[in-house]
Structure formats: C-alpha cells, structure tokens
Amino acid sequence: MAKKNEGRRKRKRNETKSELVAIQLERICSAVENRSSISSKGDKSGCSIAEVMKIIRGMPEVKNDFELYMKAIDIMVVKENRDMFVALEDPIDQIAWLKHKHMPSNNNDQNFDDESDDEHGFYQLVLAGCAAAATFTSFKEKKPCRTSSHTGYKFVMDVLNGHEIRCFEQFRMEKHMFMNLLETLTKRYGLKEGFDMPLIEVLAMFLTTIGHGLSNRMIQERFQHSGESVSRWFEIVLDVVCLMAIDIIKPSDPQFKEVPDKIRNDDRYWPYFKNCIGVINGTHIPVVVPRDRKIPYIGRKGVTTQNVMAVCDFNMCFTFAWAGWEGAAHDARVFLEALRRPELGFPHPPRGKYYLVDAGYPQMSGYLGTYKGERYHLPDFRRGSSPKGKKEIFNHRHSSLRCTIERTFAVLKNRWRMLREMHSFPLEKQVKIVIASMALHNFIRINARMDMEFKPYDDDQGLLPLNEEESRVDSLVEEDGSHHTREMEEQRDRIANLLISH
Numbered sequence: 471m472a473k474k475n476e477g478r479r480k481r482k483r484n485e486t487k488s489e490l491v492a493i494q495l496e497r498i499c500s501a502v503e504n505r506s507s508i509s510s511k512g513d514k515s516g517c518s519i520a521e522v523m524k525i526i527r528g529m530p531e532v533k534n535d536f537e538l539y540m541k542a543i544d545i546m547v548v549k550e551n552r553d554m555f556v557a558l559e560d561p562i563d564q565i566a567w568l569k570h571k572h573m574p575s576n577n578n579d580q581n582f583d584d585e586s587d588d589e590h591g592f593y594q595l596v597l598a599g600c601a602a603a604a605t606f607t608s609f610k611e612k613k614p615c616r617t618s619s620h621t622g623y624k625f626v627m628d629v630l631n632g633h634e635i636r637c638f639e640q641f642r643m644e645k646h647m648f649m650n651l652l653e654t655l656t657k658r659y660g661l662k663e664g665f666d667m668p669l670i671e672v673l674a675m676f677l678t679t680i681g682h683g684l685s686n687r688m689i690q691e692r693f694q695h696s697g698e699s700v701s702r703w704f705e706i707v708l709d710v711v712c713l714m715a716i717d718i719i720k721p722s723d724p725q726f727k728e729v730p731d732k733i734r735n736d737d738r739y740w741p742y743f744k745n746c747i748g749v750i751n752g753t754h755i756p757v758v759v760p761r762d763r764k765i766p767y768i769g770r771k772g773v774t775t776q777n778v779m780a781v782c783d784f785n786m787c788f789t790f791a792w793a794g795w796e797g798a799a800h801d802a803r804v805f806l807e808a809l810r811r812p813e814l815g816f817p818h819p820p821r822g823k824y825y826l827v828d829a830g831y832p833q834m835s836g837y838l839g840t841y842k843g844e845r846y847h848l849p850d851f852r853r854g855s856s857p858k859g860k861k862e863i864f865n866h867r868h869s870s871l872r873c874t875i876e877r878t879f880a881v882l883k884n885r886w887r888m889l890r891e892m893h894s895f896p897l898e899k900q901v902k903i904v905i906a907s908m909a910l911h912n913f914i915r916i917n918a919r920m921d922m923e924f925k926p927y928d929d930d931q932g933l934l935p936l937n938e939e940e941s942r943v944d945s946l947v948e949e950d951g952s953h954h955t956r957e958m959e960e961q962r963d964r965i966a967n968l969l970i971s972h
Contacts, residue, residue: 519547525564622694623670641681656669715791719908755778757892758895765798773797779808781825788912802832825837827839833955836958838961848870877933879935885907886907
C-alpha cells in the first residue's frame, strides 16, 4: 500500500509540473497572436501570424519537433514567408517548405517587411521565452531512470519471506533480528518514516550499504531510488544508530560485581583471573582523507587508517569505543588520553579489578600486562614447544584470554564489509560508521538466538582469527616507566605462581 501511494504522489507531482509548463507556453503563444493581430491588420485573410501559427501548431510533424516550431515562429514574422506558406495550400508542401526554410543555409536571407525592427525584436524576445520554457520542461520532466518493476520494496519483502539464509546474506542478520532492530530504532530512537519509502526498505538499504560496502550507484540500482534519496536516508539511519550506540556500547554490569561466565566456567582461567573484567586493544580501520592530511593517518602497513580504541567484555560485546584517531597514533597514546577525558565515559575498573592489556600499553593499576622478553602470542606456542616456566605459562593464559578482543574485531569486520573498504565520506561520517557498526554488533550479540558470525567462535573457544598477530608490532614498544606500578607486577606474579603450582 505504501509503494502504491508513493507512485500516485509521484505521478501527481509530474502531471502538475507538466500542466504548469503547458499553461505558460500557451500564454507566450497567445502574446504572439495578440501582438500580431494588431500589427498585421493589412494582411489578407489567412495570412496573419495568428492564423498561420494556428495551422502550424496543428501539424503532427511540428508537434513532435519543438525546435522546428520555435523556428517557425521566427520565420513567420516575415510577411512574404506567410504569403508563400498559405499559397502552397497542401500541408505536405507546406511542411516541406517549412523544413527547407529551417535549414541553416536559409536562415540568413530574411528581408523584413514594413513591420518595424522593434516589432521583430518583440518576437525574438517571445522566442527566447519559449526556448527557456522548453528547457525548463526538459529539465523538470527528464526521463525517469529507476523504473524497474522489481522495486526495492519488493526485493526486501522477497528476501524477508524467503529462505532464512537470504536475510543473513543480504542484511547481515537473521530475520527476527532485522525486525527487532527496526522496532527498536522506531520506538526508542525516533526513526520516522518519510513520504518516499517505507522504513523496512530504509533499514534494508542501510544494512546492505555497510554490510557489503556498496556504492551509492549500486544501491540506487538495487533499490530503484535516486542517489539523493539513498544518501539522505543513509545519513538519517546512521545518526539514529549512533544514538543507540550511547545506550548499547557500555558494560552490562556497570559495577563489575559478577565474574564473567567465560572465566568462571573455564578451568584455564578460574580462579586465577577472577578479577578480570575485560580486554583493551586498538584496531585499524581504513580511512579516506584529503591528500594534504594523509601523512598522520598512514599506519604501520603504509595505508591511511583511523586508530580505534576498544574495550570488550568476555561475551564479545564492546563496552567502550573511541574512533577517529590518526593511524600513526600509538595505542598507548589513545589509551592515556581516554583515561584523562571524563566526558568520554571510559568504564574505569573498580579497586581490585583489572583489564587485560598487551605490552603496548603501560602496566598501571587496573591494567594487567604480560612478562616482556618471553613468548606471548598464541601462534608462537602452536608453532613451537609448550609453555615452560611460570612466565611463559602466565603469558600463554593471558594471551588466550586477551584474544577475546581479537575475535570480537574479527566478527565485526567480517560482518560489515565497509570497515574493510571505507568510502570517501567526510571524516566525521567515517567515524560514525565505525561506531554504528559496533553498536549493531552489540545489538546482535545481546538479542540474537544464534548468529552465524559469532557461532564459529562460540563453538570453538580456541579458534583464532586470521589477523590475530595484528598487535605484534605494538607489543614491542617500551612502556612508559612513569606509569609502571609495583601493584600490578605483584598481581601478575601471584597469578603466575598459582598457575605453575596447579
């Protein structure tokens, strides 16, 4: 019903524009005829400009050739031309003569009769007005481009009513999650329907864009809407999802009173890491910036990126995110700045609790790092011998638990392709896309019964993402001694001693 109403409204607007243009053209032609009736009183019957133009307007050939009609007005200003035209009598001969006079080689031999130059100037002015009206008509009534009968709405409904895998493949979430998200954005965050498309199609268009990294033109073709509509609705939904991010990217247990299930139910971590509340790390997302701003954004891999700081819990949900930093910025710098700025709402650990961090971060109170100079990354242990000694054993357990955030980043980037192939939006918009993607990630994790992106990691707790070694370079950076505290060293030693004694 919504699509039918939309079609009726569009047709009504086009018909109204056509009627207005037609009325203006008729008024211009009437001006020509009224003026000619005064200046051509001496003409014999049938030879006035008004009478001749009435005949010409009735010719099918002229009706279908607006340029010829405009030229005919100019030609018929000359009295001899009107006499010749009427004398021919046969419409076939008349149109042939008119087309001959219309040819460029015949446009410069007109000798004006006793009508004054001022009179001819008036007709030239009218001719210019008609040409302007024709241009207006052409612009306002350009041929529609997106006219496929398989509209975006039909496509969306076909996907939602089809096999369950289709919704996941197209919109990157299952059907019940799609409908849940639509209801949440409309009822809780103010997403409102416009006159040009239903909200179910708006959301599908947004998810398809970030889920597959499609360009505006590809979305136009897939959903049969103009580029302006695609861009406008993308920004509307983006802002609404970022509003949701404020409520959903935060700890589920703000006081951190509960021990995470991942730790409590796994003998590798319980009771050694019972006071651990999450993991901190950074990831790099491609960014498109102007040439004169590129250098600060060039990361360690030689491409422009934004450094995104994130905190996640052991349910693979983000509890804090800060995007938009230059790719060259070190993780520790972003981290320390986040701690200093209360307006960011960083979830500081309570006394006695801590986050896991790698060697690229300062080991300070509330942030537990590793033993330096020892094997740490899981691939190192899998390629070599088993961990030996308390330091390697601690590093191995620390790394396997800290890997939760690498797995979380992998799910995020696998689901939303735009995070791997960012478009050339303004920087602020690129930052919003990252935050919105993380918010949708959390929404799915919290509400989905089962999700195909999370499932491999849920089924295999030892599964490593392909880019697990992403943080290896950062781990070689020396920590700032001014932030080093004896407290966390002692905590690390206590855990290591417990691990080796069991």
